[in-house]
Amino acid sequence: MNEPILSIRGLRKAYKSGTEALKAVDLDIHRGEIFALLGPNGAGKTTLISIVCGIVTATDGVVLVDGRNWRDDYRHARTRIGLVPQELTTDAFEPVLNTVSFSRELFGKPKNSAYVEQILRDLTLWDKRHTIMKELSGGMKRRVMIAKALAHEPDILFLDEPTAGVDVELRKDMWALVRRLRERGVTIILTTHYIEEAEEMADRVGIIRLGELILVEEKNALMQKLGRKELHLELAEPLTAVPAVLDEWDLKLNDGGTHLTYTFDGKAERTGIPSLLAAMRDLGIGFKDLETKTSSLEDIFVDLIHGGRIA
Amino acid sequence: MNWRGVWAIYKFEMHRFRRTLWTGLAVPVITTSLYFVVFGSAIGGRMTEIGGVPYGAFIVPGLMMLSLFTESIFNGSFGIHMPRFTGTIYEILSAPLSAFETVLGYVGAAATKGLTVALVILATAHLFVPLTIEHPVLMLLYLALVALTFCMFGFIIGVWAKGFEQLQVIPLLIVTPLTFLGGAFYSIDMLPPTWRQITLFNPVVYLINGFRWTFFGTADVAFGTALVATFAFALACLAGIWWIFRTGYRLKA
Numbered sequence: 355m356n357e358p359i360l361s362i363r364g365l366r367k368a369y370k371s372g373t374e375a376l377k378a379v380d381l382d383i384h385r386g387e388i389f390a391l392l393g394p395n396g397a398g399k400t401t402l403i404s405i406v407c408g409i410v411t412a413t414d415g416v417v418l419v420d421g422r423n424w425r426d427d428y429r430h431a432r433t434r435i436g437l438v439p440q441e442l443t444t445d446a447f448e449p450v451l452n453t454v455s456f457s458r459e460l461f462g463k464p465k466n467s468a469y470v471e472q473i474l475r476d477l478t479l480w481d482k483r484h485t486i487m488k489e490l491s492g493g494m495k496r497r498v499m500i501a502k503a504l505a506h507e508p509d510i511l512f513l514d515e516p517t518a519g520v521d522v523e524l525r526k527d528m529w530a531l532v533r534r535l536r537e538r539g540v541t542i543i544l545t546t547h548y549i550e551e552a553e554e555m556a557d558r559v560g561i562i563r564l565g566e567l568i569l570v571e572e573k574n575a576l577m578q579k580l581g582r583k584e585l586h587l588e589l590a591e592p593l594t595a596v597p598a599v600l601d602e603w604d605l606k607l608n609d610g611g612t613h614l615t616y617t618f619d620g621k622a623e624r625t626g627i628p629s630l631l632a633a634m635r636d637l638g639i640g641f642k643d644l645e646t647k648t649s650s651l652e653d654i655f656v657d658l659i660h661g662g663r664i665a
Numbered sequence: 666m667n668w669r670g671v672w673a674i675y676k677f678e679m680h681r682f683r684r685t686l687w688t689g690l691a692v693p694v695i696t697t698s699l700y701f702v703v704f705g706s707a708i709g710g711r712m713t714e715i716g717g718v719p720y721g722a723f724i725v726p727g728l729m730m731l732s733l734f735t736e737s738i739f740n741g742s743f744g745i746h747m748p749r750f751t752g753t754i755y756e757i758l759s760a761p762l763s764a765f766e767t768v769l770g771y772v773g774a775a776a777t778k779g780l781t782v783a784l785v786i787l788a789t790a791h792l793f794v795p796l797t798i799e800h801p802v803l804m805l806l807y808l809a810l811v812a813l814t815f816c817m818f819g820f821i822i823g824v825w826a827k828g829f830e831q832l833q834v835i836p837l838l839i840v841t842p843l844t845f846l847g848g849a850f851y852s853i854d855m856l857p858p859t860w861r862q863i864t865l866f867n868p869v870v871y872l873i874n875g876f877r878w879t880f881f882g883t884a885d886v887a888f889g890t891a892l893v894a895t896f897a898f899a900l901a902c903l904a905g906i907w908w909i910f911r912t913g914y915r916l917k918a
């Protein structure tokens with residue numbers, strides 16, 4: 355099926371305070387993909403997710419879950435969707451196993467101890483199943499929130515800034531889990547303002563700023579389309595300074611004068627590389643090695659947010 | 666109907682009550698005993714009968730109602746206020762539950778607790794005074810109706826309140842005074858005529874007297890009038906809750 359699993363049309367939200375958190379957002383999420391919604395604080399990521407999940411009322415627009423209106427058919431939509439919210443909110447006195455079983459029952463699913471056990475084991479929570487929430491560390495609470503979201507076997511999972519304030523180990527576990535879920539066919543939408551996260555995990559990336567979705571792109575295509583590139587040269591002899599003749603290339607000298615870096619636009623007709631190399635040869639600067647690299651998505655992002663290459 | 670979801674909320678709330686079971690039940694037993702020691706022995710000795718009912722027995726319906734009001738409002742409001750306060754309400758809002766199902770879970774649990782307390786008071790009172798209940802079935806139905814109504818009222822307060830302090834405001838400043846002034850411990854026929862007229866504007870008078878009628882077959886107002894007043898309040902609360910869910914008032918941004 356090629357129909358999007360989630361289709362958002364003209365979604366708008368103006369809070370009572372007057373803040374226009376979303377300005378007519380259109381977005382399709384493909385079945386089985388990992389989609390990263392990337393944007394700075396206050397961009398409207400949480401608002402978007404909250405509207406889809408029924409926690410915030412939309413001012414205008416519709417959401418279709420498998421082609422069905424999410425308000426008219428709210429039981430269908432909500433049964434399919436699981437949400438891990440940004441904030442850690444838990445019932446302090448509930449034991450882990452109870453709170454996860456509660457979530458499953460709340461969503462109308464019959465008891466299934468084996469399934470719940472599997473989730474808890476996947477999230478290394480099984481040994482803690484009788485511990486009450488307030489005795490868990492922040493990272494453990496985050497795991498429980500994921501377990502709660504998965505308890506009713508959703509096939510669309512929202513993760514709102516899943517790794518904010520999370521240690522390296524949990525972050526790795528989380529990505530492993532996300533990949534396993536995707537293999538099982540779960541569609542995953544995550545928000546982040548950590549670019550590495552989108553770069554590492556996502557199939558597609560949407561960039562949101564001030565309530566507007568300014569770009570939606572395959573991650574790889576995005577990297578290429580917007581990628582600036584870097585040429586790294588390992589010099590035969592260290593330099594103390596970049597010769598003035600080479601000023602027009604705006605070179606950076608690093609690693610104690612042993613490496614030169616030249617940044618250029620990967621898409622440009624003329625990269626400036628041949629002329630640079632010719633100029634260096636004329637000066638008698640030799641190099642042992644050279645490589646070009648695509649700059650990270652982070653740079654693209656910073657570019658977008660500050661420079662507005664696409665606006 | 667998502668009955669499992671309703672049951673999940675109901676069980677969650679009952680579990681919360683169970684954590685404080687002993688204090689929850691000791692309080693009404695002790696309070697009732699105190700009332701009997703003070704009113705029953707000290708005052709009751711001088712006021713032997715009201716409308717043919719011994720004073721000790723006369724105050725039992727009032728005592729039950731007083732506790733039922735406070736319990737129902739408290740539990741009804743706390744149940745929904747807590748998840749709003751901690752943020753766990755996100756899960757309730759994102760679950761496949763209708764407004765009716767959500768309210769049924771919370772109000773059902775709070776009403777169960779309120780009814781339990783009222784019946785514990787009845788049992789305690791029975792240790793102090795002989796009691797025969799004229800219309801036991803009606804008594805239970807009426808008790809359940811009042812419990813549900815005040816739990817819904819509590820639910821509204823729990824949604825409206827901006828903090829735990831505000832949860833207390835209405836029960837303490839409005840409901841308890843109205844109950845004491847509403848003839849919980851005396852007959853409004855004992856008041857001077859002007860006061861009696863004013864008192865008839867107090868809705869609690871009808872609730873207490875309706876309930877008292879199911880006990881003794883006599884009361885200050887007709888049972889039919891009391892029933893109409895009770896249903897009117899119940900409907901007003903229903904309308905309030907309907908409006909809350911329709912507009913998302915203080916539940917959804």
Ligand SMILES: Nc1ncnc2c1ncn2[C@@H]1O[C@H](COP(=O)(O)OP(=O)(O)O)[C@@H](O)[C@H]1O
Nearest residue numbers: 369371373375394395396397398399400401918
């Ligand atoms: N409940 C609310 N009431 C009023 N304004 C809000 C509310 N929630 C969020 N906002 C505002 O809406 C904008 C988007 O917020 P949010 O969706 O939380 O962004 P993000 O998740 O991308 O950081 C911000 O300007 C924020 O201040």
Ligand SMILES: [Mg+2]
Nearest residue numbers: 399400401440
């Ligand atoms: Mg957010």
